[in-house]
Amino acid sequence: MCDWEEFQFICGHHTSRLLSYCHFARTDPYHQCFGVKVLKHSWVQNCPCQPCQDSMQAAAQSSSRGKQ
Numbered sequence: 001m002c003d004w005e006e007f008q009f010i011c012g013h014h015t016s017r018l019l020s021y022c023h024f025a026r027t028d029p030y031h032q033c034f035g036v037k038v039l040k041h042s043w044v045q046n047c048p049c050q051p052c053q054d055s056m057q058a059a060a061q062s063s064s065r066g067k068q
Contacts, residue, residue, distance in 0.1 A: 001036045002018060002020065002022045002025055002037065003038050003040045004018055004039055005039070005041040005042070007045055008044050008045065010046060010048055011049055013048075013051075
């Protein structure tokens with residue numbers, strides 16, 4: 001049972017990151033874990049995820065070009 005943490009963004013997306021491998025994954029040459037994914041931490045971010053930030057920035061730039 002590997003340990004994970006989750007990041008929740010205000011845009012509704014979320015992402016997970018591996019904190020530590022379980023005993024079975026540490027001894028497996030490919031670090032495969034067939035156990036349960038244990039969520040140790042869940043972090044709420046007050047910003048959108050990077051792809052959403054990029055799309056909002058691109059939309060803002062395209063709309064400002066149309067006004068010129």
